[in-house]
Amino acid sequence: MQILTLFLVALVALEHIGIAGLEMFSKPDIQANAFDMPVNFLKTKEAHTALSNQGIYNGMLGVLILMMILFFTGSTLKMILIMMMIYIIIVAIYGGLTATRKILFVQGLPALVALIFVAIFYK
Template sequence: MQILTLFLVALVALEHIGIAGLEMFAKPDIQANAFDMPVNFVKTKEAQTALSNQGIYNGMLGVLILMMILFFTGSTLKTILILLMIYIIVVAVYGAVTATKKILYMQGLPALIALIFVLIFYK
């Protein structure tokens, strides 16, 4: 079950790298649809700058999670993964309140599932 747990956490990381790709490189029409924003707003220079900035954060979070899986083991890794999954859940709740409820299900739910697996199955 530990391997399944790490696989789920890695999927959360890859999701954040994928979100970074959308935020930084996708066309405005795709971004608007993905993030429930008006296309006219997403096409503005300010929105593109903000999305790119957010993309860096999401991408680096995904990379950080993957690096933690590669470089740490045991109780140290368990603690790190718990903290990172809680961080993602908190950010998803904030995003659901301030932006769109879709964030809670798309980012918060996978992190919650991964957190439960880490707590129960990772030794």
């Protein structure tokens, strides 16, 4: 079960790296569909800059999670992963309340499942 748990956490990390790619490099039409935002807004320089900035944070969060899996083990890794999954859940709740409820399901739910697996199955 520990391997499955780490696999689920790695999927959360890869999801954030993928979201970073969408936020930083996708065309406004794709971003509008993915993030439930108006295309005209996403074509502005300010929106592009803000979304790219948000993307770098998501990308680095994903990379950081993968690095933690590679460099730590045992109870240290368990505590780090619990804190990171809680952080993602809090951010997803905030995003769900302020941007679109889709964030709760797309980012929050996978992190919640991973958190449960880490708390129960990772030793």
